[in-house]
Amino acid sequence: MSAGWFRRRFLPGGPLPEPRPAGPRSSPVPYHRPRFLRGSGSSPSATDASRRPDPRPVRSPARSRTLPWNAGYAEIINAEKSEFNEDQAACGKLCIRRCEFGTAEDQEWLTVCPEAFLTGHYWALFDGHGGPAAAILAANTLHSCLRRQLEAVVEGMMGTQPPMHLSGRCVCSSDPHFVEEKGIRAEDLVIGALESAFQECDDVIGRELEASGQVGGCTALVAVSLQGKLYVANAGDSRAILVRRDEIRVLSSEFTPETERQRIQQLAFIYPELLAGEFTRLEFPRRLKGDDLGQKVLFRDHHMNGWSYKQVEKSDLKYPLIHGQGRQARLLGTLAVSRGLGDHQLRVLDTNIQLKPFLLSIPQVTVLDVDQLALEEEDVVVMATDGLWDVLSNEQVARLVRSFLTGNREDPHRFSELAKMLIHNTQGKDDGATGEGQVSYDDVSVFVIPLHSQDQGSGGH
Missing domain, CATH: 3.60.40.10 (PPM-type phosphatase domain)
Known part of the structure; x- marks a missing residue:
């Protein structure tokens, strides 16, 4: 599934996803x-x-x-x-x-x-x-x-x-x-x-x-x-x-995406190509906007349990890997519907970001x-x-x-x-x-x- 699908599915204000087909896709088991x-x-x-x-x-x-x-x-x-x-x-x-x-x-x-x-x-x-x-x-x-x-x-x-x-x-x-x-x-x-x-x-x-x-x-x-x-x-x-x-x-x-946050961010740090240039691994208290450019805002990275401040750069305006908090937290940029959270075997297929889609x-x-x-x-x-x-x-x-x-x-x-x-x-x-x-x-x-x-x-x- 593409990054565009995640924008439509999870971000407010986007178009509604297209209707699902009447039945399941071809499955290895009935x-x-x-x-x-x-x-x-x-x-x-x-x-x-x-x-x-x-x-x-x-x-x-x-x-x-x-x-x-x-x-x-x-x-x-x-x-x-x-x-x-x-x-x-x-x-x-x-x-x-x-x-x-x-x-x-x-x-x-x-x-x-x-x-x-x-x-x-x-x-x-x-x-x-x-x-x-x-x-x-x-x-x-x-x-x-x-x-x-x-x-x-x-x-x-x-x-x-x-x-x-x-x-x-x-x-x-x-x-x-x-x-x-x-x-x-x-x-x-x-x-x-x-x-x-x-x-x-x-x-x-x-x-x-x-x-x-x-x-x-x-x-x-x-x-x-x-x-x-x-x-x-x-x-x-x-x-x-x-x-x-x-x-x-x-x-x-x-x-949950929140409990797995540091592990997911670390993988994105080690393999930045998995983000396909569309997402940021950094976590912010909210989705950043253009008005935040140049401002010092709270953030945290893979090595942090606490928070610090950084000056917002253009790359920080990309879609965050982790959005929201608690049980309602979601992963953007990975196939969240596939397992509910990220795993260590993310891989890039063309311009799509997918994760190992199993247990x-x-x-x-x-x-x-x-x-x-x-x-x-x-x-x-x-x-x-x-x-x-x-x-x-x-x-x-x-x-x-x-x-x-x-x-x-x-x-x-x-x-x-x-x-x-x-x-x-x-x-x-x-x-x-x-x-x-x-x-x-x-x-x-x-x-x-x-x-x-x-x-x-x-x-x-």
């Missing part, structure tokens, strides 16, 4: 909703959603379909921002096989146990940008990448400290001291597996989209339960929080030691895409969760009902529990994961 929504009974097809009297129905799994841990799920499509829901979701059981070194000369991994050696559970949300293709690919791919990465380290995960050599040999007498000195724990192997899985999935999506001539991308928010711990990996601006009776704990670190390669991972919590029945993790958090704060969501679960203890489907209720509170109902009547026009997808009954309702798909 458009569909998550498999666990089949039979939900409220599933408009992609082509007739905009013609229904209610084009934004809230959908959740059929009551006969149980998700892992009896988790709840609900989703709603955007208010005609795009023809298709660009969010995707996946969940299920991870069956991790035990592997050992073989006796062959090439020392390849050989599967010695056909049955599952270790099991875990997996929930994931993907928010597509520039179309649903990357999110669908990620929903179909990331769990397989994660299983492979975990199988490669599962032997090392079984002890308190991972051994230096999985073969069991002690090549160096200082190996145990070395591992202890580094403070490497079993959970570090899971974190490494998650990071490697994101990278592997990133490569898969890249090949598929390039082969089909597509651009686009997605964010990813993943929760994995393994060995009594919940690992939450995030790349993008979705969010996960733990809600307890007296506690709200944020479980994910959000990637963010390096997730931020938070570990929740569930076994160490004195869990109560209403303790849940809420995972949602940014459409929810743009309207509701952590405190508002927690208040809604506590109120709903306290009054619905006997409903076996209460967690999906809770997910639906959270979405209803983003639809501008003045009589809603928040009393604010705000509307989210984005796609919204919500998982509610109960922590108390971990060993029950462990079905997967």
Whole structure:
């Protein structure tokens, strides 16, 4: 997409963008909703959603379909921002096989146990940008990448400290001291597996989209339960929080243009050709105008957390890479709709500036030691895409969760009902529990994961 497109799309006063085509562009995978929504009974097809009297129905799994841990799920499509829901979701059981070194000369991994050696559970949300293709690919791919990465380290995960050599040999007498000195724990192997899985999935999506001539991308928010711990990996601006009776704990670190500002500016500093002469990497409190020429104004560059002053030159009047602040900050000059923020693999195609249009390669991972919590029945993790958090704060969501679960203890489907209720509170109902009547026009997808009954309702798909 060209710089002109970004001016029309994001800058006030410009012409409106041309209407989108009636359907998605040719995609490496067909458009569909998550498999666990089949039979939900409220599933408009992609082509007739905009013609229904209610084009934004809230959908959740059929009551006969149980998700892992009896988790709840609900989703709603955007208010005609795009023809298709660009969010995707996946969940299920991870069956991790035990592997050992073989006796062959090439020392390849050989599967010695056909049955599952270790099991875990997996929930994931993907928010597509520039179309649903990357999110669908990620929903179909990331769990397989994660299983492979975990199988490669599962032997090392079984002890308190991972051994230096999985073969069991002690090549160096200082190996145990070395591992202890580094403070490497079993959970570090899971974190490494998650990071490697994101990278592997990133490569898969890249090949598929390039082969089909597509651009686009997605964010990813993943929760994995393994060995009594919940690992939450995030790349993008979705969010996960733990809600307890007296506690709200944020479980994910959000990637936004503002949080990624310095990294993006540094890349533009190292590779100025990526700006194609149309943008400035410098950040100013507002878009500069011709009247600012020669004035000293506040600015900051890639090496700065604070601010300083500089005399405005003509080059400073170019479009800024980063515009706005907080969750509303946007990237101008990079393909913002592709992943919501910049990455280290920007590239120039003719006069267009694009970024690597896939997942963010390096997730931020938070570990929740569930076994160490004195869990109560209403303790849940809420995972949602940014459409929810743009309207509701952590405190508002927690208040809604506590109120709903306290009054619905006997409903076996209460967690999906809770997910639906959270979405209803983003639809501008003045009589809603928040009393604010705000509307989210984005796609919204919500998982509610109960922590108390971990060993029950462990079905997967």
